[in-house]
Amino acid sequence: KKPLTVTISGIKDLSGLSPKDYALPVVFVADNTPKPMAKLITIERTAYYTLTATFDRSIEFGGYAQIASGATMVGTVDVNNPKKVHYTMNDSDALRTGIQSVSVSGWRSYNPDPNDTTSYQKHVRSVPFDVDKSNPYLVSDEFDPDTNILTLTYNKDVTLVSGTGFFNASLVTINDEIWSDRSITYNMVASDNPRVIKLQLGNLTVFGSYTFTLGSNFAMDSFRNYSLPRTITVNNASGVSLELPGPYxxxxxxxxxxxxxxxxxxxxxxxxxxxxxxxxxxxxxxxxxxxxxxxxxxxxxxxxxxxxxxxxxxxxxxxxxxxxxxxxxxxxxxxxxxxxxxxKDNVKPFFIAPAIFDVAKANEIRLTFSEEITGTMVVKVTQTGIYNSEIGNFVTVSGNSVIITLTNIPVQNSYLRIDILENNITDLSGNQSVAMLPSYGVVAAY
CATH class of the missing domain: 2.60.40.1220 (Immunoglobulin-like)
Structure with missing residues (x-):
C-alpha cells in the first residue's frame, strides 16, 4: 500500500469559484495486494435465455457455465455491476424446466492470489428453471406536451418489440372536433430504468386529446411474456396556455x-x-x-x-x-x-377650383385635382346665352387632371356650365375623390 497524490485542476464550486491555487491535490491509497479469488454466491435464471451468477467481488473474466451435460456457455461480465456474470443459453437448454444442475468454473476476479485455485473446480448449484409466465402490465403513463415524450412505467423490466412504429389514434381537438384514424409515430429514446419505456411521439400536429391502444405485442419481459394491452390518452394541449392564433x-x-x-x-x-x-x-x-x-x-x-x-x-x-x-x-x-x-395612403383626392378653359386649344376644359388620379368621369357641357346649347364631349384622365375635350369650339367668351353626371375618380391608392359640386362654370375666353 502506497499513498498516491493526484492533482485535479479546472474544477469550480457551485458559485463558480476555483480553488485558491487553481489546482487541488488529492491523496488516496491503492491496495494492490493479492486477494482471495471471488466466491460464487448464487446462480439464477433471470431471463428466458439468460443465467446470472453473482459473486462476492468484481469479476474480470466470467468463466464458463454448463447445465447438466449440455453446451458450455462463456460468461459476460455485467457492465453496470461487475459482481454479476451472464451466461446465454441455446434454444435447447432454454426449453428446460424444473430444477436443473448448473455448474460454473474458470472465472477470475481482479488481482487474485495466484495460489488460489477456487475457480478451477466446478461449482454446482440447483437452479429452478420454471419461468415466470405472468404478463407485464402498465402501471402509469405520463406525457410531456413540451417535448412530446411519452413515459410508460411497467411492473417489471420490459423491452420494446420494435423500437419504432406507429399508433392508430382517435382525436378530439380543442374545438371539440372528432377525428379518427390519426397515425402517431413513435421512436424509443434512452431510459436508465429497465421498467420505464420512453417514446418520442410524432405527427401530433393538431392540439387535442389523442386516444390509442398499446397492443399485446407492444412490449415484453425477459421471459418473452407480452405486455397486456392498454388504452391511453395523451393531450398535447394540457398544461399549457394556448393563445388564440393571430390573423393569418x-x-x-x-x-x-x-x-x-x-x-x-x-x-x-x-x-x-x-x-x-x-x-x-x-x-x-x-x-x-x-x-x-x-x-x-x-x-x-x-x-x-x-x-x-x-x-x-x-x-x-x-x-x-x-x-x-x-x-x-x-x-x-x-x-x-x-x-x-x-x-397605402387613404387621403382622398379633391378638385382644386376653378375649372380652367384651355386658351391654346379652345376646345378643352381642365379640372385639376390635388394628386395624380385615375378613373372615369361623365359630364354634360352646356353653352349658355339667349339660347342654351349642349356641346358634345369626351373625357380623359392624365396626371392630376380630368380633361374635357369638346366636339365643337364654343362661342368666344360664352359661359359654359359643366354638370358632373358621374364621378369615378380615385387616386392611385384607390381613394375615391371628395364629392364634387353638381356643376361648375367656366368662360370660353380665347
Missing amino acids: SIVQSTVNPSEIYLEFADRLDVNSATNVSNYSIPGITILSARLTKNTKNEGATVVLTIADGSISVTLERPLRISGVTSYSGTYAPITDFERMVLL
Missing part, C-alpha cells in the same frame, strides 16, 4: 383604403373582436371594428375602419392586437400580436 391574413381594401380586413382561422368572441381598443396602428385612428363573418368552419373576418386621411404616406406599419379571444374560450386571449402591414 391582413390586407387593406383595394376598394376602400380606409378599411383593413383581418382573417382569423377560428370563430371569435364577438365582444372582444369588435372592441376597438384591442387593435392599434401607430399614428392611425381606428374608428370601428366589425365582424362580417364568424363561423366555426370558416373562421372570422374583422374589418377595421380607420379615419379618412389618417394615412398620409404609403409605407409598412405595425398592426398590434391584444385581448381578442375565441368564441368558446378554448384559447387564451391574444397578447402582443404584431405584424408589419403595407398600408
Whole structure:
C-alpha cells in the first residue's frame, strides 16, 4: 500500500469559484495486494435465455457455465455491476424446466492470489428453471406536451418489440372536433430504468386529446411474456396556455383604403373582436371594428375602419392586437400580436377650383385635382346665352387632371356650365375623390 497524490485542476464550486491555487491535490491509497479469488454466491435464471451468477467481488473474466451435460456457455461480465456474470443459453437448454444442475468454473476476479485455485473446480448449484409466465402490465403513463415524450412505467423490466412504429389514434381537438384514424409515430429514446419505456411521439400536429391502444405485442419481459394491452390518452394541449392564433391574413381594401380586413382561422368572441381598443396602428385612428363573418368552419373576418386621411404616406406599419379571444374560450386571449402591414395612403383626392378653359386649344376644359388620379368621369357641357346649347364631349384622365375635350369650339367668351353626371375618380391608392359640386362654370375666353 502506497499513498498516491493526484492533482485535479479546472474544477469550480457551485458559485463558480476555483480553488485558491487553481489546482487541488488529492491523496488516496491503492491496495494492490493479492486477494482471495471471488466466491460464487448464487446462480439464477433471470431471463428466458439468460443465467446470472453473482459473486462476492468484481469479476474480470466470467468463466464458463454448463447445465447438466449440455453446451458450455462463456460468461459476460455485467457492465453496470461487475459482481454479476451472464451466461446465454441455446434454444435447447432454454426449453428446460424444473430444477436443473448448473455448474460454473474458470472465472477470475481482479488481482487474485495466484495460489488460489477456487475457480478451477466446478461449482454446482440447483437452479429452478420454471419461468415466470405472468404478463407485464402498465402501471402509469405520463406525457410531456413540451417535448412530446411519452413515459410508460411497467411492473417489471420490459423491452420494446420494435423500437419504432406507429399508433392508430382517435382525436378530439380543442374545438371539440372528432377525428379518427390519426397515425402517431413513435421512436424509443434512452431510459436508465429497465421498467420505464420512453417514446418520442410524432405527427401530433393538431392540439387535442389523442386516444390509442398499446397492443399485446407492444412490449415484453425477459421471459418473452407480452405486455397486456392498454388504452391511453395523451393531450398535447394540457398544461399549457394556448393563445388564440393571430390573423393569418391582413390586407387593406383595394376598394376602400380606409378599411383593413383581418382573417382569423377560428370563430371569435364577438365582444372582444369588435372592441376597438384591442387593435392599434401607430399614428392611425381606428374608428370601428366589425365582424362580417364568424363561423366555426370558416373562421372570422374583422374589418377595421380607420379615419379618412389618417394615412398620409404609403409605407409598412405595425398592426398590434391584444385581448381578442375565441368564441368558446378554448384559447387564451391574444397578447402582443404584431405584424408589419403595407398600408397605402387613404387621403382622398379633391378638385382644386376653378375649372380652367384651355386658351391654346379652345376646345378643352381642365379640372385639376390635388394628386395624380385615375378613373372615369361623365359630364354634360352646356353653352349658355339667349339660347342654351349642349356641346358634345369626351373625357380623359392624365396626371392630376380630368380633361374635357369638346366636339365643337364654343362661342368666344360664352359661359359654359359643366354638370358632373358621374364621378369615378380615385387616386392611385384607390381613394375615391371628395364629392364634387353638381356643376361648375367656366368662360370660353380665347
